[in-house]
Amino acid sequence: MSDLISAEKKKILVCCGTGCVANGSIKVYEEFIRHLSGLSDAAAVEAVVKSTGCNGLCERGPIVKIQPDDISYFKVRIEDVPEIIEKSVLDTKVVDRLLYHDNTTGKSFRSHKDTDFYKGQYKIALRNIGEIDPGNIDDYIVRGGYSALKKALFQLSPEEIIGIIKKSGLRGRGGAGFPTGMKWEECKNSEGSPKYVICNGDEGDPGAFMDRSIMEGDPNSIIEGMTVCAHAVGAEEGYIYIRDEYGLALKNMSAAIREAEKHGFLGEDILGSGMIFRINIVRGGGAFVCGESTALMASIEGKVGEPRAKYIHSTKKGLWGKPTVLNNVETWANIPEIINKGWEWFNSIGAEHGKGTKVFSLVGKVKNTGLVEVPLGTTLRELIMNIGGGIIGDRKFKAVQTGGPSGGCIPEKHLDLEVDFHSLESVGSMMGSGGMIVMDDRTCMVEVAKYYIKFLSEESCGKCIPCREGLRQMLNVLQGITRGEGKESDINLLLELGEMMKEASLCALGKTAPNPVITTIRYFMDEYLEHILNKNCPAGVCKPLTMFEIDEDLCRGCGICKKSCPADAIRGQLKAPHSIDVSRCIRCGSCIDICSFKAIHTARGAEK
């Protein structure tokens, strides 16, 4: 399938991103190939099957798209393949049951683009993902790939390229949000050689898969972005640091590098211009802290992955002490589009404190779990309630945690916040690399803080005292509170440790690590006090502080809670109010989550 696809041919695009693969999409892909090859008539020759990168709506995978008819199918199973071929490939009909059906109205959509999940999105970094076979460089070229590199090499001077990136307003998508053009300029103007260009693909935030999807689904856009930068700053060597758990990303990136070299987009004498640029892949060992730029460079050098102070920028002394530009995967994927379409275009998208778009991985208690790319300035409400489709089971929204494990938890009162670098920081959180975890009223905020602090205490590099020992003691205090051993003075101790860590930690991990604690105290103080003073977990999560009760007036006696109870602790006759046997109850919360009549609630501590 290396030949270019003519416009008349039907394309069957089977999503083979990690989410869909987990749902069995490889088998679906193979089934399409098997069926098509089995068809004897000429129509079969007119169709081609492609495995693509992630389409974003992993919740409803495997996803199959038929082009050019623009039909999108969700939750496709092997058994559906013959019908899809018959109706949509050999004919122009649709299989209605496999279309996207709106959660509330039940309305179906022929093209995914018209659904709530995709309608509000604007794809720049994800522009090709789901539309191309990442293993086929021609697919990328057909969609304008490597035209930015040609433009950069033959029409623009390095200064002009840097000028375009600066004026575009692009800021780093990896966490700190440093202006990208300024970074390149500093590196270009730094003395010392050789210079290096690095791509940070060590995505480690729990629940985040933005960079993974780009590396898996559109590796050439990263290569092109890095090569444009190498030309602008005068680098001949680049590194892509990919965490080793990302097997498919490693495979697709490596294959793309080889193909790009064969096509003259990488290596010696790029496109006949005389430019040299090689890209090496380095596999990360799975330490979260190696996503911090200076720790990442130490890791490439073969040293212990610990950050160093950034008083001297990496653009002056980076990898092996040489001037280095390090950008995140998503940042790199934006570069070719900015070069092609101009800085004015990019700068016109987004908000005052953040131009362009941002990819978020929307996960947690939201109906449409997946990957979304929206213009900066989109509100949290739009992201969660419209694109995300609202909260699972129509429960009450409680908080959204943005920016990875060291981001903050943002409460309902800030749902209308327009998301950009500045606004998220103003409410105690951060953009980070784009993780967005939605929580409902069955989430205990003290438990959430404890979860993140535990993660960070294991993943901190452990080099500086504020971060390592601060996290150790914070975790100890939070564990005490969730066990019912909290003291009133704990709140002040947590805040004292948090403030010190923010000010005195060596790197950004330590400086931001207290965010989950500080924001949950700021926005959910009542919940902390309820744990500490009344020994009660209102969300019914902390087991020693939880008790469930069935409201007899609301219980219809449907018996579903009784069936779901793993401890056989629920008693009651069908159609009569049920009750919970406290001595048997293991506080797992299965009953409260499954009850359709909201008849089960947590009991107050005093009543236990």
Place this chain on the structure above:
Amino acid sequence: MRIIIDGRNCEAEPGEYILAVAKRNGIDIPTLCSSDALPGIGSCRICVVELIERNKTRVVASCIYPITHEAEVITNSQRIIGIRKTIMKLLLSRAPENEHLSNFAKRYGLWPSELLNAQEEECILCGLCTRACEELGANAISTVGRGTDKKVSTPYDEPSAVCIGCGSCAAVCPTKVIKAEEVNGTRKIWGKTFELLRCKRCGKHYAPREYIDFMEKKLGEKSEADYCSSCRKVMQAEKFRDIYRI
């Protein structure tokens, strides 16, 4: 160039660290992980100071912050002392029995009002030993693991194949947790035992053969390895006395 530290005008070379300039001017900034002989890593954060430039104040580690333009530094504001006290609270909670730490806390008035959940550690992970091993020894030890379980050790906690038994790590350790045990002409360190050479002049055991070999290889010349360092000094002095016939 000029910087002001605690209201005092100080001269600094471009790129010089704040701590070095302060020291030269008799301004005492407490440190736990810094050594004049080894590169700074800024891990203990006790030496933090307030740096005021372009009307902005921020907290920086003075041991590794290079001065590049005129600025003002405050080493002992309430904010800074507060940070140091909280750090000491954490450190003393990690290693409550450590004498070096308690003396240090008392000396700088940083004794905390309370201790937190106490650990029974002795090592404060200042990283002086690993740096000494890197600079002077054979890179036999490093920090191992990460997060709250981080520690200093040899690879896989096994006796290191490359350790030369120089003892630099033990010598530099401020809390004296790293011990070089010397008995019957042997030195035991990091689980490895070294035979010590005997000085041909005074008969004292003084250094492992591995260490001497390593140094000779590094320097590219034969050393006077047959004698201990104090005898070598005496012999040098005698040589000079003979030359100048004093």
